[in-house]
Amino acid sequence: MSGDKYAVFGLVIESEIALPELLPAPDGATPDVAIRVGNAGEEPLISAEEVNLVVPKVASYRIRGGREIVFAPREGASERNIRLFLLGSAFGAIIHQRGLLPLHANAIDISGRAVAFMGHSGAGKSTMAAWFLDRGHRILADDVCVVVPDAAGVPLAYPGIPRLRLWREALERSGRNADELELAFDDMDKFNLPTPRPSQSGPIPLSHVYLLEKAEDQASQIQPLSGVAAVDALVANTYRGGYLARMGGTKRHLLACLHLVKRVPVFRASRLWGFDGYDEEAERLEQHARSLVGREAPIKQPA
Known part of the structure; x- marks a missing residue:
């Protein structure tokens, strides 16, 4: 995966989508979490292994292992709305998967x-x-x-x-x-x-x-x-x-x-x-x- 790197909540994020809200990560920092576009599934799921969030008219998000978020945007959804749920509910799942408070x-x-x-x-x-x-x-x-x-x-x-x-x-x-x-x-x-x-x-x-x-x-x-x-x-x-x-x-x-x-x-x-x-x-x-x-x-x- 190749993307820009950002820092938030003490984690380094490498993302295929631009996240202008976040600070850039230090040079050479190793990513903790990867964000990419892909097949995220269409059925909501919350389990010990993964979390699938489906937001109507925005995107579906698959969160796994505290290390990866794969999202599939809906046609016509704005990047603003996609980022809102990505950095909100989806990242909340990442934080819990990593055992943080x-x-x-x-x-x-x-x-x-x-x-x-x-x-x-x-x-x-x-x-x-x-x-x-x-x-x-x-x-x-x-x-x-x-x-x-x-x-x-x-x-x-x-x-x-x-x-x-x-x-x-x-x-x-x-x-x-x-x-x-x-x-x-x-x-x-x-x-x-x-x-x-x-x-x-x-x-x-x-x-x-x-x-x-x-x-x-x-x-x-x-x-x-x-x-x-x-x-x-x-x-x-x-x-x-x-x-x-x-x-x-x-x-x-x-x-x-x-x-x-x-x-x-x-x-x-x-x-x-x-x-x-x-x-x-x-x-x-x-x-x-x-x-x-x-x-x-x-x-x-x-x-």
Whole structure:
């Protein structure tokens, strides 16, 4: 196979289709995952050996061994839509096949530590990340934050796709013109906001995790989660976690979540819905995050 090489989630991708959303891989890097056009099958399947995803009017994707994605585009499908599912659901299967932990979360860099904001679709992860971006923080990951422990067991968060996907209302509220940006998906009022591309694609330690939720009353709160509640939050907010039972990965995934909550604090951050008072609530969250990062030991620089 011959194609361009890219880096994302700590993996090197060699692809027959251009993936302009991703960072280029370092020169000479050995591919971990190959993406090519071919016969991908027409029957949906999720098993321990492979995953076949069929997206009507877009493409079918066959994912095998954590190393290969073969896709068959539908006639007339746009490359934008093909890439959306390729880098989304199909790559979620690759990540699970490789035994990695993908949180359904955005992650930002605060003083060299990753802070993750997880939640269901529509919980406000990308809107919160855009608020931090506008205040000078680097966006580490959008929608999918892959966490892998290092040799010492320290959870590391790996860079994801350098962009945010935002609805028109959120973009315009931040002072941006949605019509100047690329649509995230055909016929959807959601747009890709490119974020600054880092000079290196290495991971950084994960400081802590917030679960974004809607406040049930008129008060925003940040509450620690521990034990079963913390593990349940991670399990429920694992990207494409529904694949795991049929892939035979449930036990491995649960152990990964248990390890994470032993090393990383998890908080429930409930907030009032809408944009009234949004800045004040986000500032409160930023102050909380900074206070936790400030208590951690400095990151040792290589000699």
